[in-house]
Amino acid sequence: MGRQSGFIALNASLSSGVVDACLIPEAPFTVHGDNGLIAHIENVLANKGHAVVCVAEGAGQDILAADSTKKDASGNPILEDVGVWLKQQIKDSIPSADIKYIDPTYMIRAIPTNSGDRIYCKILAHNAVHAAFA
Numbered sequence: 001m002g003r004q005s006g007f008i009a010l011n012a013s014l015s016s017g018v019v020d021a022c023l024i025p026e027a028p029f030t031v032h033g034d035n036g037l038i039a040h041i042e043n044v045l046a047n048k049g050h051a052v053v054c055v056a057e058g059a060g061q062d063i064l065a066a067d068s069t070k071k072d073a074s075g076n077p078i079l080e081d082v083g084v085w086l087k088q089q090i091k092d093s094i095p096s097a098d099i100k101y102i103d104p105t106y107m108i109r110a111i112p113t114n115s116g117d118r119i120y121c122k123i124l125a126h127n128a129v130h131a132a133f134a
Contacts, residue, residue, distance in 0.1 A: 003079055009056035020044045020051045023082075025058035031089050038093045045097065053090075055083055 006024020013019035021040055023029055030036040037053070044051040057079060064080035072078055087101045113121070 003076070004058040004061075006056035006059065009054050009059075013054045018052050019054045020048075021053045022056075023053065023059040023086075024056045025061065028062055029060070031063070031086070032093070037086075038090065041090065041097075042094060045094070053086075055086060057082070060086065 004025050006022070006026055010022055010024055013022035021037060021044075023037070032038055041051045041053065060082040061077075061079055064082060064085060065077075068077070068080070070078040083101060083103055087099055090097060091099055
């Protein structure tokens with residue numbers, strides 16, 4: 001899990017059951033062309049009348065920041081804002097679409113854990129300590 005992983009976006013998309021396209025860093029995508037995201041959105045709009053796209057924070061960096069070597073103070077790559085860029089790409093390609101853009105930033109990572117999360121993390125922590133001492 002992290003900025004360059006689609007774990008949260010993918011699991012949220014699968015669990016919601018309403019997402020029509022989930023873009024994650026692990027799976028490169030194209031925006032334009034017959035097999036691109038825009039063509040898919042147009043098809044979904046024609047069939048359902050609406051489309052939901054979930055985008056992981058690190059998705060599309062191969063398109064936006066292919067030549068970027070910028071790093072933050074911790075040495076992590078500085079990611080370009082794919083959400084704002086993608087919203088503009090969709091708006092330019094499908095002018096009639098009414099686009100709602102929601103950027104949850106850290107809201108998803110900052111919610112209180114539930115008991116299942118706590119148990120799972122405790123098991124992972126115990127196993128990590130056992131592995132370290134093995």
